[in-house]
Amino acid sequence: xxxxxxxxxLFAGAAAGLIAALLQLYFVQPVLLHAELYEGGDLVHFGSExxxxxxxxxxxxxxxxxxxxxxxxxxxxxxYAMVLVALMALAQTRGAVIxxxxxxxxxxxxFVAIHFAPGFTLAPEVPGVAAADVxxxxxxxxxxxxxxxxxMWLIAFGGNWAAWGVAIVLLLVPHVIGAPEPDVFTGPVxxxxxxxxxxxxxxxxxxxxxxxxxFAGYFWSREEATANQAQTA
Amino acid sequence: xxxxxxxxxxxxxxxxxxxxIAVALIGLGITFVAGHVQAETLHDAAHxxxxxxxxxxx
Numbered sequence: 011x012x013x014x015x016x017x018x019x020l021f022a023g024a025a026a027g028l029i030a031a032l033l034q035l036y037f038v039q040p041v042l043l044h045a046e047l048y049e050g051g052d053l054v055h056f057g058s059e060x061x062x063x064x065x066x067x068x069x070x071x072x073x074x075x076x077x078x079x080x081x082x083x084x085x086x087x088x089x090y091a092m093v094l095v096a097l098m099a100l101a102q103t104r105g106a107v108i109x110x111x112x113x114x115x116x117x118x119x120x121f122v123a124i125h126f127a128p129g130f131t132l133a134p135e136v137p138g139v140a141a142a143d144v145x146x147x148x149x150x151x152x153x154x155x156x157x158x159x160x161x162m163w164l165i166a167f168g169g170n171w172a173a174w175g176v177a178i179v180l181l182l183v184p185h186v187i188g189a190p191e192p193d194v195f196t197g198p199v200x201x202x203x204x205x206x207x208x209x210x211x212x213x214x215x216x217x218x219x220x221x222x223x224x225f226a227g228y229f230w231s232r233e234e235a236t237a238n239q240a241q242t243a
Numbered sequence: 244x245x246x247x248x249x250x251x252x253x254x255x256x257x258x259x260x261x262x263x264i265a266v267a268l269i270g271l272g273i274t275f276v277a278g279h280v281q282a283e284t285l286h287d288a289a290h291x292x293x294x295x296x297x298x299x300x301x
Contacts, residue, residue: 012262015262015263016266019266034295085277086277088270089272089277092269092273093267093270094270097267099263125297133297135299136294137300144300207294211294211295211297212297
């Protein structure tokens with residue numbers, strides 16, 4: 011059981027993580043590098059009187075920096091995949107059908123729990139924007155992700171209005187309480203870059219999670235089929 | 244390989260739940276280390292990814 015869970019998760023996580031990394035490098039990294047020109051002071055933003063080009067020359071592919079990004083994206087998605095496959099296996103013991111198609115819905119639920127729920131108030135940050143203390147934000151981030159993940163499970167498997175009601179409360183409460191925010195805004199980065207960054211981070215996150223769910227469902231159902239065959243043979 | 248799979252499939256429900264919890268905990272550990280630990284080397288190596296995945300960074 012342990013080996014089969016781990017194998018499915020590693021296949022799904024590596025595949026989705028690699029695709030996520032390539033999408034990030036192409037769509038998110040240029041926005042991040044552009045922001046760093048402002049963060050480091052190479053470009054300065056003068057409000058309505060700025061004469062900076064919106065398309066400056068950006069550093070190209072950096073083998074070490076971007077290589078590390080690919081490795082860490084694959085690691086993070088493998089971590090996600092292990093939790094996801096474990097939950098899929100648990101749901102399966104309770105009668106849920108797990109395959110590549112149902113996996114897509116798991117992927118969307120994962121995106122909502124890990125990206126959309128915390129990002130709804132603590133938007134994906136481009137480097138150089140003002141933010142509250144990182145430790146406090148991490149606590150809020152974890153609490154929100156755990157609440158949203160439980161809410162997703164209750165929506166899918168709760169089966170009655172009491173469970174769905176709890177799910178709605180769990181989804182909304184972190185945002186009613188509010189996330190840690192900076193006392194003052196000091197970021198030197200233009201809002202256009204910050205907005206594009208958040209949109210791109212969301213978009214890539216959603217694509218990657220839908221694939222992660224599909225892959226996880228596929229690899230887990232395949233492992234289950236192999237195990238069942240071996241048992242009946 | 245088949246023998247191993249068969250053993251896995253015949254595991255009691257208790258060990259199945261144990262395996263699920265173990266795998267989920269390993270996954271949480273990996274994501275925590277790669278995405279959230281603030282040690283300088285880790286932070287620098289994972290910097291771009293942390294921003295791109297919407298984790299609190301810095």
